[in-house]
Structure formats: C-alpha cells, structure tokens
Amino acid sequence: MSNRLASGIILFRKVLGSIEYLLLQTSYGINHWTPPKGHLDDGEDFLTAAIRETREEAGLEFNEDYALLSNECTVESNYVIDDKIPKRVVYWIAEMKNADREIKLSDEHIKYGWFRLNDACDIVQYEEMKKVLIKADAFIINRIKH
Numbered sequence: 001m002s003n004r005l006a007s008g009i010i011l012f013r014k015v016l017g018s019i020e021y022l023l024l025q026t027s028y029g030i031n032h033w034t035p036p037k038g039h040l041d042d043g044e045d046f047l048t049a050a051i052r053e054t055r056e057e058a059g060l061e062f063n064e065d066y067a068l069l070s071n072e073c074t075v076e077s078n079y080v081i082d083d084k085i086p087k088r089v090v091y092w093i094a095e096m097k098n099a100d101r102e103i104k105l106s107d108e109h110i111k112y113g114w115f116r117l118n119d120a121c122d123i124v125q126y127e128e129m130k131k132v133l134i135k136a137d138a139f140i141i142n143r144i145k146h
C-alpha cells in the first residue's frame with residue numbers, strides 16, 4: 001500500500017525565556033493533539049501543503065506570522081495508522097513573530113495550546129510524535145546558541 005503523505009509546521013514561540021510549541025486537538029477520532037498539518041493535495045509539494053494547512057488550521061500566514069528556521073531542515077514522522085496504512089509526515093520548524101498572535105481554529109480542531117517540551121510530549125500520546133518534538137527542540141536550541 002502506498003504511503004499517505006502529509007506535511008505541517010512545528011510552530012514555537014519564546015515566552016519569558018522558554019520555548020513553547022503550538023498543538024491543536026482534533027475534533028474527531030480520539031481527539032489527539034498534533035502541530036498544524038495535513039495531507040498533500042494532488043500535485044502539491046510538501047512545503048506548500050504545510051503552509052496551506054497551517055493557514056487553514058491555525059489562521060497563520062507564512063512570513064507574516066511566522067518564519068521558518070531553515071528551508072532545508074525538516075523533521076519526519078513515520079507511522080502506521082491502525083496497523084494498516086503507512087503515513088509519512090514532513091514538518092518544518094518555524095518561530096512565531098508575535099508570541100501573542102491569535103490562533104483561529106477550523107472545525108477540524110476543538111482546542112489549541114502552547115506547551116513547553118515536557119508538557120507537549122505528555123499531551124501528544126504517540127511515541128513517534130514525542131520523538132519529532134524532541135528532535136525539533138534540539139534543533140532550535142542548537143540554532144539559538146549559534
């Protein structure tokens with residue numbers, strides 16, 4: 001079976017010296033939490049889909065509201081849905097330009113929150129997603145230091 005392809009953006013903001021990640025809680029299924037992300041439309045590339053999904057799911061505009069840490073650096077998540085369907089999700093990492101910017105949810109989500117790494121890892125449930133957040137965090141901290 002071919003992979004389901006999706007992409008998204010791991011958005012972070014700096015508040016009082018701490019890094020916080022944006023997570024959205026789905027309005028369907030088991031109401032799991034993820035960064036803004038979604039499936040690629042036909043013919044769409046990963047980055048275009050990530051930017052579109054972030055606009056649709058969080059109301060945030062690329063460049064206006066957030067900046068990518070790097071165009072090249074991505075973190076990938078690979079898992080199998082219900083032991084049947086392999087899925088690949090490619091995430092870019094981006095910093096909010098204004099930490100207080102309003103988040104506008106679509107009907108795909110019921111809640112959002114900004115979480116420090118430990119709290120984000122607790123809330124996302126899936127080990128695969130925790131690893132993605134930990135990798136993104138290491139990348140951000142490395143960038144901030146240099």
Ligand SMILES: Nc1ncnc2c1ncn2[C@@H]1O[C@H](COP(=O)(O)OP(=O)(O)OP(=O)(O)OP(=O)(O)OC[C@H]2O[C@@H](n3cnc4c(N)ncnc43)[C@H](O)[C@@H]2O)[C@@H](O)[C@H]1O
Pocket residue numbers: 006026028029030032034037038039077079080081082087108126127128129
């Ligand atoms: N159960 C449902 N009921 C009604 N509408 C639904 C629905 N599932 C999807 N939809 C519809 O699909 C649309 C979403 O499409 P998109 O917005 O395009 O895509 P997505 O975020 O990648 O979708 P999804 O939530 O399905 O993906 P995820 O991999 O996180 O999640 C897919 C599955 O994988 C599981 N999962 C997520 N991350 C995982 C991980 N790391 N490891 C193992 N399983 C994981 C999730 O719990 C979930 O069961 C929504 O408009 C919604 O209407």
